[in-house]
Amino acid sequence: MQTEPSPRKLIEDDDIQNVLDDLILVQERTQIPYVFGGGLAAKCLGRERRTKDIDIFVRPEHAERLLDALDQIGFKTEMTDPKWLYKAKKDDVPIDIIFKSAGNIYLDDETFRRATPVDFKGKRIPILPAEDLIVMKSLATEEFGPHHWFDALDVIKSGKIDWDYLKRRAKHGPRRVLGLLFYAQSIDLPVPDRAVLDILHTYLE
Numbered sequence: 001m002q003t004e005p006s007p008r009k010l011i012e013d014d015d016i017q018n019v020l021d022d023l024i025l026v027q028e029r030t031q032i033p034y035v036f037g038g039g040l041a042a043k044c045l046g047r048e049r050r051t052k053d054i055d056i057f058v059r060p061e062h063a064e065r066l067l068d069a070l071d072q073i074g075f076k077t078e079m080t081d082p083k084w085l086y087k088a089k090k091d092d093v094p095i096d097i098i099f100k101s102a103g104n105i106y107l108d109d110e111t112f113r114r115a116t117p118v119d120f121k122g123k124r125i126p127i128l129p130a131e132d133l134i135v136m137k138s139l140a141t142e143e144f145g146p147h148h149w150f151d152a153l154d155v156i157k158s159g160k161i162d163w164d165y166l167k168r169r170a171k172h173g174p175r176r177v178l179g180l181l182f183y184a185q186s187i188d189l190p191v192p193d194r195a196v197l198d199i200l201h202t203y204l205e
Contacts, residue, residue: 009052010050010051010052011050011051011052011053011092011093011094012050013050013121015091015092015093016040016051016054016093016120016121017120017121017122017123018091018093019054019090019091019093019095020054020120020123020125021123022070022073022074022075022090023054023056023070023095024123024125025073026066026069026070026073029069030065030066030069032058032062032065032066032069033058033059033062033112034056034057034058034062034066034126035056035057035107035111035112035115035126035127035128036054036055036056036057036125036126036127036128037055037056037057037098037101037127037128037132037133037136038051038053038054038055038096039051039052039053039055039147039151040054040055040120040127041055041127041128041133042133042137042151042154042155043120044118044120044125044127045118045127045130045133045154045155045158045160046154046155046157046158047150047151047154047155049147049151052094053093053094053095053096054093054094054095054096055095055096055098056095056096056097056098057098057099057101057107057128058097058098058099058107059099059106059107060099060100060106062099063086063097063099064079064086066086066097067079067086067088067097070088070090070095071088074090075088075089075090075095076088076089076090077089083100084098084099084100084101085097085098085099085100086099101136101139101140102136102139102140103135103136103139103172103173103176104172105132105135105136105139105172110165111128111129111132114129114131114132114165115127115128115129116128116129116130129162129165130155130158130160130161130162131161131162131165131166131169132169133151133152133155134152134155134156134161134166134169134177134180135166135169135170135172135173135177137149137151137152137155138152138173138176138177138179138180139172139173139176141176149180152180153180153183153184153187153189156180156181156184156189156190156191157189157190159190163192163194163195163198164198166195166199167195167198167199167202170199170202170203171202171203174199174200174202174203174204175204177199178196178199178200178204181195181196181199182196
C-alpha cells in the first residue's frame with residue numbers, strides 16, 4: 001500500500017501569471033531551453049482544472065543553471081533529488097524543475113522542436129507536445145495521482161494528436177500507453193485502431 005503524499009494547496013491563475021513573468025525573464029536572459037508540462041500544460045491543451053505547482057522540463061545539463069538563475073531573482077531553491085528533480089518557490093507557487101520524468105524519459109531534440117507555443121492569460125509560453133504529455137501522464141498515474149490519467153484523456157479528447165509521433169514516444173512504456181488508449185476507446189474518444197495496433201505490433205510482438 002502506497003503512503004499518500006502530503007497535500008499541496010491549489011494555486012490561482014493570477015499567482016501563476018506573476019511567477020510566469022519571472023520564468024519568462026529568466027529564459028530570455030539565460031537562453032536555457034525549457035518547456036512547461038504537468039497541470040499547466042494540460043490546462044493549456046483543454047483540461048479544465050487548477051494545479052498545485054508549475055512543472056518545467058529541461059535537459060539534465062541545464063537544470064542546475066536554471067535553479068541558480070531563479071535563486072538570483074529571489075526564488076527559494078533546493079536541489080531536491082539530483083537524479084531527476086529540483087524545486088523552487090516564490091509567492092507560495094511551487095515549481096518543479098524536472099530533468100527525468102517517470103519511465104526514465106529525458107527530453108530530446110525532437111521534443112523541443114515540437115514544443116507548442118500557446119497563450120496563457122496573455123503570456124506566450126512553450127508547453128510539452130501533446131503526445132509527450134500523454135505518455136508522461138500515463139506513466140505517472142498511481143494510486144494517489146489519478147488526475148494524471150484524466151489529464152491525458154482530456155488531451156486525447158482534443159483530437160489534435162500526431163499518432164505516428166505518439167507511437168515513437170510510447171517506447172518508454174507501451175503497456176501503460178496502450179492501457180490508456182484502450183480505455184479512451186471504451187469511452188468513445190477519438191483514438192484510431194491503427195494507432196493502437198501500431199504500438200502493439202512495434203513494441204509487444
